[in-house]
Amino acid sequence: SSQVVWDTLGNRQFCSYKITTKPQNFCRNEYNLTGLCNRSSCPLANSQYATIREEKGRCYLYMKTIERAPFPRRLWERVLLSKNYEKALEEIDENLIYWPRFIRHKCKQRFTKITQYLIRIRKLTLKRQRKLVPLRRKIERREKRREEKALIAAQLDNAIEKELLERLKQDTYGDIYNFPIHAFDKALQQQEAESESESDAEKEEEEDEDTDKREFVEANSDESDLSDFEDMDKLETSSEEEQEEEEEEVEKPASHSKSKGKTPLKGPARRKRRYIEIEYEEETEPTTKTKAA
Amino acid sequence: AGDGSGPGGSAEEDGGPPAPERVLFPPTFSVSEIKNKQRRHFMFLRWKQQQRKEKLAAKKKRRKEREALGDKAPPKAIPKTIENQRVYDETTVDPNDEEVAFDEATDEFAPYFNRQTVPKILITTSDRPRGRTVRFCEQLSTVIPNSHVYYRRGLALKRIIPQCIARDFTDLIVINEDRNVPNGLVLSHLPEGPTAHFRMSSVRLRKEIKRKGKEPTEHVPEVILNNFTTRLGHSVGRMFASLFPHDPQFIGRQVATFHNQRDYIFFRFHRYIFKSEKKVGIQELGPRFTLKLRSLQKGTFDSKFGEYEWIHKRREMDTSRRKFHL
Secondary structure, three states: OHHHHHHHHHHHOOOOOEEEOOOOEEEOOOOOOOOEOOOOOOOOOOOOEEEEEEEOOEEEEEEEOHHHOOOHHHOEEEEEOOOOHHHHHHHHHHHOOOOOHHHHHHHHHHHHHHHHHHHHHHHHHHOOOOOOOOOOHHHHHHHHHHHHHHHHHHOHHHHHHHHHHHHHHOOOOOOOOOOHHHHHHHHHHHHHOOOOHHHHHHHHHHHHHHHHHHHHHHHHOHHHHHHHHHHHHHOOOOHHHHHHHOOOOOHHHHHHHHOOOOOOOHHHHHHOHHHHHHHHHHHOOOOOOOOOO | OOOOOOOOOHHHOOOOOOOHHHOOOOOOOOHHHOOOHHHHHHHHHHHHHHHHHHHHHHHHHHHHHHHHHHHHOOOOOOOOOOOOOOOOOOOEOOOOOHHHHHHHHHOOOHHHHOOOOOOOEEEEEOOOOOHHHHHHHHHHHHHOOOEEEOOOOOOOHHHHHHHHHHOOOOEEEEEEEEOOEEEEEEEEEOOOOOEEEEEEEEEEOHHHOOOOOOOOOOOOOEEEEEOOOEHHHHHHHHHHHOOOOOOOOOOOOEEEEEEEEOOEEEEEEEEEEEEEOOEEEEEEOOOEEEEEEEEEEOOOOOOOOOOEEEEOOHHHHOOOOOOOOO
């Protein structure tokens, strides 16, 4: 009658355990020895059959004989195999003595495969395991949106610029930058506003002298200024633009701070204020405006 | 104007005069009660227009009053922002607080701030990093001076850490990667320092930033830490500060910024130039990313047995939109 079973289920009619693919047919039955759908591998179509199955890390040998065919509850007999590989193989041989060669051989093969993958599981659990954390879509969206809003609220460029200017005012940069008078004056005025108008008077005098000096120097220091201008052009900064815009002194000290902080030009730099206005506007118009900062 | 016999419940509205100014609704009526969608939409638009007009009129009136009063006018109202309305956090650091100062003098970063140690940083990734992450690590290592990039190759962090300590590293940065994109950062201060775990987002490599600057040079950059107000924020800020050598080289004119806004820490790397004493130009070089703190652990990295100083618990901490922890 196993032949009958095979004729019906195996080839002609529907078997619910059968999966057809090209070019192979698979059997989904849990007692199947090889996993393929064959005449010799089908547990339904063979009245004498055996498999190896693994439960919680221990391997069992399941056997089915024709005598128990009418008792489905007692159909499959289960034998626990020893943990030792060789002993287990002997046990399989013992239990399946006088059984067809095919089943014995396939049982041993299946047992080998199972022990191999059990070993691998044990090895992997010792190593680090990657924990997968599911992303929650709503939360991701919320976080993203909040980040965008925070970015807009932060106004990073302004904040950084403010901080840098603060540091400049508080003199953390020391002598590198020579933006002399304004910051200095402001600081002085703030500190000495309460008392000592004398210092103010002195400052005024100094300023007057400076302006006088400046007027003097304009005429004389032509060549030195020009040479400086050439240097400036070679440098890559946007100093040209700034000079066009502002009346403030500064580029000289900045550029020279780049060329390793030469301080000697402090004097003429300061005095060049008005001079810069005139000269630069003429010279630098034709040159292309390179990058803005 | 389509008034009158509209199907459905337009019976509740007024006679339906076309002039919007004279629309008077009975006090219990709301536009949403009209069943017909088209009509409802129309009425809603009209209502909206009316609201806008009222608002404009109110504004004008207020402005006239202010002008009329002249100097005696009440000061202008400050608009409410989230930063204004922030729930006051009890752990906000007062700059003059002695206890905080004492704590900071004796915590794990004290040797750094006293200039006894020079930071030496190890940057690594999770297993098998892909191209983007690798490039990001390289760029990060150019930004942070005295840093080295090593590949992970399946080593366990717990075993790396003693080796690092033996070789005098002060900090360890692990960039976690998921699907070709770096998305997490673990920053661990090594000789038993705190470990901070961040979620990293919007990473932009150098070539993706629209700027025309060159690469960061080898100069030590300055560090700007903005808006770290609470105790937690302070400790995180100190962690960041201890990544960079304590003496910046101003010749390099580079600045690394960690700006905290609503619990998001934005990292930027700029080159600045002072055009005048009131104007500074900055140019962005270097990668940029944003971090959000997930947890702060007291010891070095240990996910199972570590003692957590702070974990972000979503259910408890995200309940209010005005409450921030950093």
